[in-house]
Amino acid sequence: MTPQFRPIADQVEILMRGVDCGDMQTQAAMQEELTERLAQSRDAGRPLRVYCGFDPSRADLHLGHTVPLRKLRQFQDLGHEVVFLIGTFTGIIGDPSDKDSARAQQTLDDSMQKAETFATQAFRVLDRQTTRVDYNHRWLKDLTFADVINVASLFTVQQFLGRQNFRMRFEKGDPIWLHEFFYALMQAFDAYVLETDVQIGGTDQLFNLMAGRKLMHAKGLRPQTVLTYPILPGTDGVKRMSKSTGNTIDLEDSPGQMFTKVLNLPDTVIPLYCDLLTRWDSCRLTHVHARFADDMPAVKRELAREIVSAYHDDSQVARAERDAADMFSGSMPSDTPEFKVVGSAGLLDVLQAAGLIESKGKGRRLVQQGGVKLDGKTVTDPFITALEPKTGDRVVQIGKTRFLRLVR
């Protein structure tokens, strides 16, 4: 049965949403290529092959990770073929820049196991049935020195040093290790071996995606079309969302936490969040965009509902909204977990055991900064016990969104 594709203009509208290819000329060229490919795909009844590569070392996904997944999902929903490519090769060889620790390289089994966990989380966005999962160690491990030389000969050192990340380090005099240039070569090989039509990646990956075009051209293949998306800022609205910065909205956040974090986002990032993180169609996005100026609070609430609904469940949305209101007023939300306190355990011991603070040192600083409340009152002494013998249950609150009910 020949697949039926939606009209080309509709597909382009959906697929180019949120895409940013760096400069206007590249953007226009890529849109034109995509349009042409979609037309050929429709005429031949052949889905496009689209891929995005992922690093298997990341464990818990946050919204930043979902941006490429959403874009891949759009392709899936339009009937195209998606390759979810896991960068197992990097895992096998280990990161050689980490020279001091001389740590053992991962076995392929380790690497595959991590990849599995990662893929499982990705299927909260992707359609598992139609996703092809692949692993780049399958071809990269067999490349010879001669293969590497041949692809390296397509690039100048100056092109690499022109990339923003390398240029900045070069100008600062920070060492750039030669093998760091190889990641682009690896990605180029992936695109070539997979014979992809389209590759998805962050704007910071544009160079690596373009490397794929170069290699495909050199090898006589039609170069892939590259669609890059802007880097998602975190809850501070400025820095890239990342675990180490601590500005993430995690897929594992409770519905109430998720909802609250979205409501607290700076207005400036809402348009991007709407474009990159929702399942809304073009018509709805157009309407939402028209309301940013006058109706931002309502848009934020809609966005929060959409995100909770996407990663939890429609049924959780109402409760999340209530919980967020509670948190806003300082009360405890309905999904607050309980923690059983034994004897006269110290507060910091309890918070660490419950996983709310990484270390007691960090907990102490948090208390000193006024970030911990007990039954609504700011804690000033970090060394108090969690539950006094005579008091009943208490509620401890860390920051705005994290609550714990202390029980005996």
Place this chain on the structure above:
Amino acid sequence: MTPQFRPIADQVEILMRGVDCGDMQTQAAMQEELTERLAQSRDAGRPLRVYCGFDPSRADLHLGHTVPLRKLRQFQDLGHEVVFLIGTFTGIIGDPSDKDSARAQQTLDDSMQKAETFATQAFRVLDRQTTRVDYNHRWLKDLTFADVINVASLFTVQQFLGRQNFRMRFEKGDPIWLHEFFYALMQAFDAYVLETDVQIGGTDQLFNLMAGRKLMHAKGLRPQTVLTYPILPGTDGVKRMSKSTGNTIDLEDSPGQMFTKVLNLPDTVIPLYCDLLTRWDSCRLTHVHARFADDMPAVKRELAREIVSAYHDDSQVARAERDAADMFSGSMPSDTPEFKVVGSAGLLDVLQAAGLIESKGKGRRLVQQGGVKLDGKTVTDPFITALEPKTGDRVVQIGKTRFLRLVR
């Protein structure tokens, strides 16, 4: 039978002659390492393993090529083991920078055949019996991407760009292709695989030789000692001796040509030529050095005799000296080759057929510059016939040293 080695101090004196490791600190460190290794070699009765790599694409050797060969020969004469390593791997993969022509890569057979010719010429200096000839495709062709990444992670891009050749091109904005950085990695692997004690190379190769030290250290081997020699200037006394510059003294030059070219060298290069190109021992070299200031013409004559004797035969020296005197006075030397002229062939046709000019265009320019003589008279018309019907044999002379007898 345990080999007997000469006293360490004598060996060091011979082996460090002409060596220039870039800066005084490296020079001192290398001499110290060499001394230590020689002592251990003597104590263990184990010869040192010394190697130098050669590119198999070069065909006709000139004196510039003999500099590392002489150094290797010194090691052989002192009882050490020499590996004459031919860079067949480069030949197999082809030079990928030559992108416009997309020329076919050499087969291993081609590459080995060239290597064979090259080695045969090298045995005019090296002792064939005790030389181990090896080919680096044997190990480099089997290296994987992971191997290359691991060695690349030992180097920063800045270290490569700090090399004089790359730095100059970088500053001029000339493209540096990524794979050009790989030659150092290849040499590093060669040293590591061969487990060498000493590597010989030109001062322009110092970085590549040091790369071998780095890799050996990273792999837990004792890093090789590197001995580099200065680049030999050609007959102009300034530019590196090379075929393309046209300032070579070739091993295939006739005894008379060789002798004349040495006599015509600028005085400034004579000390270096004595150190790098002769079989003279330390005692003789010391005496020769003492005579540069007062007795240069005699030293030059001694040097010319030594070089002719090394590449032709002792019996040729006297004739070479006579021939050189003849050339100096414009007469034809005794070893002038004959060329049979048919009919009314043009002079330039004959010179080209005899291999004395590369093209008729170049021949024309040579005539215009007054560089061609016929029977001792400067030729002004490039289009004359070689032999007039009525004249007998004639002698044509190009430049100072090249003669041809035109016969019917």
